[in-house]
Amino acid sequence: MKSHCPYCALQCGIELEGSAQTPALVGDAGFPVNEGALCIKGWTAASLLRHPERLTSPLARDAGGALRTVGWDEALRRIVDAVSGVQARHGKDAVGVLGSGALTNEKAYLLGKFARVALGSASIDYNGRFCMSSAAAAAVRAFGVDRGLPFPLEDIPLAEAILLVGANPAETMPPLVRYFQAQRKAGGALIVADPRRTATALSDALHLPLAPGTDAVLANGLLHVLVRDGFVDEDYVRARTEGFEAVRALCAAYWPERVERLTGVPQGDVVRAARLLGQARTAMVLTARGAEQQAQGVANVLAFVNLALALGLPGRRGSGFGTLTGQGNGQGGREHGQKADQLPGYRRIDDPAARAHVARVWGIGADELPGAGRSAFEMLDGIGSEGGVKALLVFGTNPAVSAPHGRAIADRLARLECLIVSDFFLSETASLAHVVLPSTQWAEEDGTTTNLEGRVVRRRKAFDAPRGVRTDLEILGALARALGQGDGFAFESAQDVFEELRRASAGGPADYAGITYERIDREGGVFWPCPSQDHPGTPRLFTRRFPTKNGRARFHAVRPAGPAEAPDADYPLFLTTGRVLAHYQSGTQTRRVAELVEREPEPVAEIHPLLARHHGLEAGDTLRLSTRRGELRLRVKLVPAMRQDTVFVPFHWGGVQSANRLTNPALDPVSRMPEFKVCAARIEDKAVSAAESVERGVA
């Protein structure tokens, strides 16, 4: 059975054989994205199907507060009683829903419909708010539409120069690296802007080691050189864009010496990088979470979009601007209505025409549709305060680990009148829940996902789920029926849901109307927008015009603001967070895979040897790292390629190992993205030696 990896947005093709008890998994050599290659996460994904910690029956709290096994009927009754009671006392919006970029398109779509139709609540958002929201908001502002990569991956080797900003695919999606290797083999140049010299930057790439939070300064500085040295594609700028003159004037103030002072990147390298981009006949600018997960994430992305527009890249083969989506269905998950301000098809919820169209498909009046809700962090942070949600349904995400200022968020979750979690393991969030619903895993269900290129692919059911487990689609249908709203949720299959999604998305920016399961099977995936069944799909966007009102892309003059919390006398270091090869997101799955745990058993703090020496630390010692929000004890890894003022901590662990206990919940004013990637930190003086660490166990 052909399917796709459950983890990241590359959605590598996989072939499954055997049974759920003894599954065999290989990479699908026929799927063009990975041609059989997988990373270690993909290789080991099937080991979770019959994992001993798998949830196989619903759980609910007993009178003593312990979670105990209950039947589905009791679990659903408890949820309906809690939801109805909360809504009767506090209003419809007091019941919230938190979705995920890990859900299939069908689940994401049905979750949005469930919140707005069955619950009648505006309070829905999803964990992509912590992941893709800044890139998405910037793309909509600049290009009129947000598709992470507006071109297929096969274009990457055609680029003579690529600037990769805050991305580390060598660890986060290793099969993607072969595209960059092909680009290098063809003589192309790779420039990597990242505070860390990551595995991606370790090759013979030109590494720009910018200080965390200075991304937009670097972008403005690169554009300064492009303008100064005559590399701007004036014809393209004149014919296809607007707003460049303000940007040209602003960038005049970002000369290389000043950029070096502000970012730490040597001025010679700023000039070299700009010239590599400027001299290339084909070039790409690609951003990822490093630049985006900041309180000025939208501005950062827009500053790099400016570079691509000035060089005339978007819409040309082998060239363009793109962002590397992270989660498995991070692209589709942001298109079909689980976002607080959106309806299916990437429509705006405040657009009267969009409301009328979707309401018609859903068989309700447009005035019955709620308006925009609060963003994910604001919904979570508002728990316990006036107007905050009192009950929350969580599907496929683990905010107790993944939200910034995690300890405060875990406390808030514990204060809910009712927390309901659908998951296949007892995650840190599920362990706080009043009711836990056991759901199917990727190889046990049908559906579609949309990968980082905008290619819609099929997830296929290969094995039956363990007895007692249900799909999220079945759970939502049963809940809607129990709430007396079953009419709009009587779907027989995932394909039935997709058929309705096609109609709901028709005419929207992310138009799936022409995509069918049969076409995906036949064509190996279909790129949206695809408005009709005789439309070929759209691998490359922007070739003739941008989907803005006047068909032009927009420049934005970006005045960098710096991080919300800069280092100071009390907290003199930067803390930045990210991923490691062996783990994925909050680690609910990968921390249960023996091979992955063996590789990366715990979070370690990466610091420069000189910083370590300054604090009397050696490799393997345990340091105490604190920010204004908390403290962690972490084993030390010495990394000579780190900046001396920066500590890196991966975020895949929970409880006392959770990096997000330290992160700053400052939000981007547009995208409401928290500032995961930079805050002020310090290493406390009293370290714990390596020998003591072993004796006491870390943390």
Ligand code: SF4
């Ligand atoms: Fe899965 Fe991503 Fe690894 Fe591919 S790169 S195997 S999609 S985790």
